[in-house]
Amino acid sequence: MRKVAVEAVDSFVSAADVFRPLSAALGTERVAVNYYELAPGDSFGFCYHRHHEQEEVFYVQSGTATFETESGLATVDAGELVRFAPGEFQRGTNRGPERVVALALGAPRVEDERVDLRRDCPECGERTGAKLAREDEVIVAECADCGAETGRFTR
Numbered sequence: 001m002r003k004v005a006v007e008a009v010d011s012f013v014s015a016a017d018v019f020r021p022l023s024a025a026l027g028t029e030r031v032a033v034n035y036y037e038l039a040p041g042d043s044f045g046f047c048y049h050r051h052h053e054q055e056e057v058f059y060v061q062s063g064t065a066t067f068e069t070e071s072g073l074a075t076v077d078a079g080e081l082v083r084f085a086p087g088e089f090q091r092g093t094n095r096g097p098e099r100v101v102a103l104a105l106g107a108p109r110v111e112d113e114r115v116d117l118r119r120d121c122p123e124c125g126e127r128t129g130a131k132l133a134r135e136d137e138v139i140v141a142e143c144a145d146c147g148a149e150t151g152r153f154t155r
């Protein structure tokens with residue numbers, strides 16, 4: 001058994017105000033566990049994306065998360081959960097006025113999993129493939145087609 005306090009795990013740079021990856025602290029082997037707090041406008045991930053092997057479940061503890069999905073927008077309120085199958089594109093964002101507190105579970109836990117990333121590129125005028133690069137404590141998103149910077153994230 002291993003017990004962990006969420007507050008005891010460091011937050012890392014992400015698209016969310018608070019992102020605490022709990023898997024390593026808990027020593028999980030088959031499931032990825034991540035804690036998020038989203039300020040208004042924040043997202044769970046840097047990109048609209050899909051995993052090829054991993055299914056993901058989000059439990060919203062407070063606030064309302066809005067997920068962009070292949071079938072349109074889906075709002076997930078406090079006390080609700082949403083599940084995405086492997087291969088389903090999605091990105092959850094806080095479009096409301098309150099903070100979103102949520103827990104994300106992904107299984108199987110895969111190191112270096114192949115993930116399809118998409119972001120809107122103003123240069124290309126459409127949603128294109130995206131690449132992420134880390135520069136110290138900054139994550140930079142670039143268009144995979146034209147190389148334009150489409151996002152910059154700091155702690």
Ligand SMILES: [Zn+2]
Nearest residue numbers: 121124143146
């Ligand atoms: Zn582009």
